[in-house]
Amino acid sequence: MSSRPHLARDKIPPGDIELHDNYVPGLQAxxxxxxxxxxxxxxxxxxxxxxxxxxxxxxxxxxxxRGPQISIDPGAVLAKQPADSSSGQFDKVLPHVVLGDPMLPWERTMAAAENGTPWLALLVLTEDQLVGATTDRTRTINATVQDFLAKDSSVLKPALSREPDIATDSPCCYIQVTTDAFRAVTPRLTEAQYLTHARGANTADRPILGIAEDGLFSVVVASRFPTAGDAATGTKNIVHLVSLEGHEKILVDNPNFGEHKWVALLSLCSWSFWCHSEPKGDFRELAEALACLPNSATRAPAEQMWLRLSSPYPDNSNSTAPQRQVARRLNDGFVPLPYSTRSGESTYAWYRGPFTPVVAAATPQAVTATSADALIGYDPAWGSFDVSLASAFEMGRALAVSDSAFAQNLMALKRAARGVVDNLYQQYVSTHLPADGGSSSAVAAFGAMLNGNLMSTLGKAPARPSKAWTPPAPAAPPPDQHAALAGFLDSPQTRAALQSAIGQPPLSEHLAPIAAWLGQRILLYGVPFTQLVPQEAILPVESLRFFHLDWNWLNALVSGALSIGSQSSRDGVQDRIVGDYVRVSATQNALAHRDESRGVAAHRPRGSVNAAAAQTVSGLLLRSAIVSGWPNLAVRGYDPAGGHLPILRMDHLSPNVLLCLFEGIPSRVELRQPQEGFRFGVDDEGYIPLRNLLPSTDPNGLRLGDTFPDDLKFSVFDNVRSGLGYRVLDLTRLVPNLESALADAHKRSVAPVGPADLALQMVRVPEAIGFEGPDRS
Structure with missing residues (x-):
């Protein structure tokens, strides 16, 4: 989903939000x-x-x-809070859902409702309040539109006018709730507007999930606090995003259900969670566990937060030499894997992927290698092999061969480059043309002749030659033609001429898609996860691990991709010259890929790429329920001065694994609940702190959204519907009482309080956890 342009979207700093009462489209459905x-x-x-x-x-x-009526696109739902299937102490928070389309809740009109009244509502229910579908996790009934709208003496159906583009046999989902539950938990028609609002947020610190990366979202909030059970079992709460359209007549204090026992509501989205009376599996508990030893409340030392296996042996004098060798290898991020030699012998080899716990020393062979065998390392002291770079080479080659478009563009670039080199070499060895670089072609030589006194020479009588003319003898071939060609290819003039030709058509037309493809491989798109993390023990469940990016591994990967189609030593020399230019272009594409994917200005111009600085990349891997529970989790890296480090890649590798790459090495990393999906709720006593609604020119000196001093609070639990046994907001009482409390706090009237104002007062500050090394590195 995407939102239409919003003038303030690029001006919102990461971490800040804008709140709007609504986002009513110019024309509703x-x-x-x-x-x-x-x-x-x-x-x-x-x-x-x-x-x-x-x-x-x-x-x-x-x-x-036309607007959605019977169902919505599943991709429209960006976040659900509390998270689906989660368990925790949620009885003081109001569930809500974040939608990627900022206009969706207001795209349809409600009969006899004010402009700005949404057609959607979020209901929090327990199992005893739902009827039917006992085998479904959220008690959702699947049917056709015709069956749903069919008259039923026991079930009150919505008075819905089906749009012409919706067929009677179209599938739909609905729920049936008891009339008592409907009366208790459903917001009144006049209350619905306060439970829905729009938000503007900058999502530069979030994974790219196909959402409007910097724009508006809409949020629908429930009016009921979840029901909590005991600490051991908890209570299952079921949440449904429902359509209120067609039920306007019963969205009142004392609805008339007639003889009907149940009410049918279209369900557009649903999930469930377990609510306990004590914390269990909420964000704070999950986040704090990331910094602890497995199955323990003991904080993990910093060295155990790196992406590597734990060594069974210490690297000190108490260990034997072989044990110290194993400890050093494991501490450097290697893992032992089975390995079969070319001669058929079975042994083991060390392997390390592109993520390392240490800064790897430069290996020039990774750039110049033309085969995987050239990158196999062997340690004669211990009789062990290192296949890390060889595996990277083979992976790059396999990825290139499997992509026909890349292979075709690469072969076309190599053929065009070979033609350029052939022309340059012919000019170099020719005895008929000057080789001074200024007029080293037949066209240039003929032009020089035309620039002379050609006409005066043509007007004279031809002079007789004084001696017999003989054609110039061809130059003698060099004694070692292979060495002569290699020397010519490696000459500075040839390198400069070839690299100049690559930057211009037609070679540049082939270079652009090659550099873009390799840029994504540098960011490890398409590389199997087993190549990144060869053993599960390196990244256990509920863990966070940090790493450096090994550019030797990436250079070997690129070398493997560029090696396809090379058939001779000349191809190898030429590929190395062309490859230097291609690698720079690919790095530029890698640095700009995320910004271009998000449709924002690149954080640095392409021409300003410094090879050494660009190759300082670090990152993290997070494997946790936090990733699935908060898919828009914010990740921020800070430099020592407190500035934000650019994010080169942030993606979900699986539902519970998040990869993040930073340009640079952060001194501090934060994991934070997304600001467009923060929670609404109260403290343990049912109070909320009052926040300033006036601009910074207010005499109190508070900024917009700041809490008032002197601990000014408002009791939300004093404004719930009475006689129900569970807590549902009575917004007809809550809003006027909140206006009065805010007027006392501001010492002036701030009425009317709208949906955005109510959201600002009810918000709970997003939780975050920070990781900082002892040396801030």
Whole structure:
């Protein structure tokens, strides 16, 4: 989903939000007509004009605005809070859902409702309040539209006018609730507007999930606090995003259900969670566990937060030499894997992927290698192999061969580059043309002749030659043609000429898609997860691990991709020259990929890439229920000065694994609940702190959204519907009482309090956890 342009979207700093009462579209869903009439008038002077055309110039155009009615796109739901299938102490928070389309809750009109009244509501229910579908996790009934709208003496159906583009056999989902539950938990028609609002947020610190990366969202909040059970079992709460359309007549204090026992509601989205009386599996508990030893409340030392296996041996004098060798290898991020040599012997080899706990020393062979065997390392002291870079080379080659478009572009670039080199070499060895670089072509030589006194020479009588003419003898071939060609290819003039040609058509047309493809491989798109994390024990469940990015591994990966189609030593030399330019272009694409994918300005111009600085990349892998529970989890890296480090990649590798790459090495990393999905709720006693609603010019000196001093609070639990046994907000009482409390705090009236104002007062500050090394690195 995406939102239409919003002027303030790029001005919102990461971590800040804008709150809006609503985002009502210019035209809501429905049938419309445009009528145009053109009258011709007659009359002059002071006489009254009269119509002379008889209404003949008249036209009417019918058109329809369609909006979702029976279902919504599953991708429209960006976040659910509390998270689906989660367990925790949620009895003081109001569940809510974040939608990627900022206009969705207001795209349909409600009969007899004020403008700005949403057609959606979020209901929190328990199992005893739902009827039917006992085997479904959220008690949702699947049916066709025809079956749903069919009359039923026991079930009150919505008075819904089906839109023409919805077939009677279209599938839909609905729930049946008891009339008592409907009366208790459903918001009144006049209350619904306070439970829905729009937000503007900057999502530069979030994974790219196909959402509007910097824009508006809509939020629908429930009016009921979840029901909590005991600490051991808890209570299952079921949440449904329902359509209120067609039920306007019973969205009142004392609805008339007639003889019906149940009410049917279209369900557009649903999930469930378990609510306990004590914390269990909420964000804070999950986040704090990331910094602890497995299955323990003991804080893990910093060295155990790196992406590597734990060594069974200490690297000190108490260990034997082989044990110390194993400890050093494991501490450097290697893992032992089975390995079969070319001769058929079975042994083991060390392997390390691109994520390392240490800064790897530069390996120039990773750039110049033309085969995987050239990158196999062997330690004769211990008789062990290192296949890390060889595996990277083979992976790059496999990825390149499997992508026909890349292979075709690469072969076309190599053929075009070979043609350029052939022309340059012919000019170099030719005895007929000057080789001074300024006129080293037949066209240039002929032009130089035309620039001379050609006409005066043609007007003279031809002179007889004084001696017999003989053609110039061809130059003798070099004694070692292979060495001569290699020396020519490696010369600075050839390198400069070839790299200049690559940056211009037609070679640049082939280079662009190659550099873009390799840029994504540098960011490890398409690389299997087993190549990144070869053993599960390196990244256990509920863990966070940090790493450096090994550019030797990436260089080997690129070398493998560029090696396809090379057939001779000349190809190898030429590929190395072309590859230097391709690698720079690929790095530029890698640095700009995330910004371009998000549609924002690149954090640095492409031409300003410094190879050494660009290759300082670090990152983290997070494997936790936090990833699945908070899919828009914010991750921020800070430099020592407190500035934000650019994020090169942040993606979900699986539902519970998040990868994040930073340009640079952060001194501090924060995991934070997304600001567009923060929670609403109260403290343990049912109070909320009052926040300033006036701009910074207020005499109190508070900024917009700051809490008032002196601990000014408002009791939310004093404004719930009475006689129900569970807590549902009575917004007809809560809003006026909140206006009065805010007026006392501001010492002036701030009425009316709208949906955005209520959201600001009810918000609970997003939780975050920070990780900082002892040396801030």
């Amino acid at each position: 429905g049938d419309y007509s445009i009528e145009v009439t053109h009258d011709l008038l007659t009359g002059t002077g002071s006489g009254a004009p009269s119509i002379i055309d008889g209404g003949k110039f008249h036209a009417t155009q019918q058109f329809t605005v």
